[in-house]
Amino acid sequence: MRIGVITFPGSLDDVDAARAVRLAGAEPVALWHADHDLKDVDAIVLPGGFSYGDYLRAGAIAARAPLMQEVMDRARAGMPVLGICNGFQVLCEAGLLPGALTRNSHLHFRNRDQALRIERADTAWTASYAPGERIVVPVKNGEGRYVAADADLDRLEGEGRVAVRYVEGNPNGSMRDIAGVSSENGRVVGLMPHPEHAVEDLTGPSTDGLGFFTSVLKAVVSA
Structure with missing residues (x-):
């Protein structure tokens, strides 16, 4: 199974995401933001970082990168896509996920291990969890506050599209403690915390993040 990891100018965690893919048992495939070729991958990861320097808004320029048109087309056709931190921002800016990510409510960068609760365990990226x-898993962001209109939040809650929620403290002031959301069909997921940094005991606070990457292997096989 081939999982593409996109690199934008300013991506920081593409190598970590590729390693997580490999540890999960798939082949990571490097994808470049300026290309139009998805190289026949089965799923895609948009990694964390500061794409295009986070100018305008975080993820706003990356959402209009040449390769993103291909990603959007394939995502709407059902290809699994995961956006982590900056990748989550890109997915929201591209319209593949609802809401937006804004400056943390306390206006400080947060970098810490963070407890999360899996709210939806039937998405392409969370099916390995209960x-x-x-x-x-670690969280590290300065613009990680998830916001949306109350009516949109009510709809997300009602449709079961809150995929992951902060527990034991909210690191950025996200509305309703939302750490990640999914598309209607559960194939596209975005979250601010970094599961790719929690895949090995040696380097992470746990191996709890590996489930995001093993989940998509099951999703692709069963599709």
Whole structure:
């Protein structure tokens, strides 16, 4: 199975995401933002970082990169796509996920291990977890506050599209403690915390993040 990892100018965690893909048992495939070729991958990861220097708004320029048109077309056709931190911002800016990510409510960068609760365990990226399962992965962001209109938040809650929620403290002031959301069909997921930094005991606070990457292998096989 081939999982593409896109590199934008300013990506920081593409190598970490590729390593997580490899540890999960798939082949990571490097994708470049300025290309139009997805290289026949089965799924895509948009990694964390500061794409295009986070000018205008975080993820706003990356959402209009040449390769993103291909990503958007394939995502709407059902290809699994995961956006992590800056990748989540890109997916929201591209319109593949609802809401927006803004400056942390306390206006400080947060970098810490963070407890999360898996709210939806039937998406392409969370199926390796149990509903309500508590995991711990790092969070590191300055513009990670998830916001949306109350009516949109009510709709997301009602449709079960909150994929991951902060517990034991909210690091950025995200509305309703939302750490990640999914598309209607559960194939596109974005989250601010970094599961790719929690895939090995040696370097992470846990291996709790590996489930995001093993989940998509099952999703592709069963599609």
